[in-house]
Amino acid sequence: MKALLPRPLFLLASFVVAVQAKVYERCELAKRLKDHGMDSYQGYSLANWVCLAFFESSFDTEAVARNKDGTHNFGIFQINSGWWCTYSDTASDNLCEIDCQELLHPGIEHDILCAKRIVEDPQGMAVWDEWKTHCENQNLTEWVKGCHL
Known part of the structure; x- marks a missing residue:
């Protein structure tokens, strides 16, 4: 006998499969960030962004x-719901004007736009x-070494 999921449950299961996480490879992320103008954005090298993403997520x-x-950090850059995005009923300044759930998608365009907004402060x-602890004032060349950018 074939068991069928009720329609709402089936739709939820389909959604979960559609928004699966992506764990980037180092050079893959470096290329994506470079393609979106992150190299030298606000004076921060591409290696800084890759280092940040590694230690945050x-x-x-x-x-x-x-x-x-009570706040949460989301996505590849661990963007905080108290300041930068809105989540559930948590109070937020929502300075990036985005729902935090958008920061969990495999495409990181929203994350990049919000990260750009953050570093403008x-x-x-x-x-x-994590950037201050692991990346600031460090030799970060290894983060983009061999990436053929």
Whole structure:
């Protein structure tokens, strides 16, 4: 006997399959970021962006982290729901004017646009603690080495 899912459940299952995470390879991400104008954006090298993405999400577009203050960080750059995007009923300034769920898609265009907005603020990349800890003032050439950009 063939079991069928009720229509709403079937549609939900289809949606889940359609928005599966993508974990980028280092050079694949570097190329995508370069193609979207991230190399030297606001003075930050492409290697800075790749380093940031690695330490924030391990290049995983579907990464989500819950913070102690109740906010969440989303996507490949771990963009915070308290400031940059809106999520559920969490209060947010939504400075990127985006729903946080958009930052979880395999295509990272929304993430890139929001990251560009973030680094335009006075703190620049220093808003990301992982960047300050692992990337700032470091030799980052290895992050793009061999990528043929």
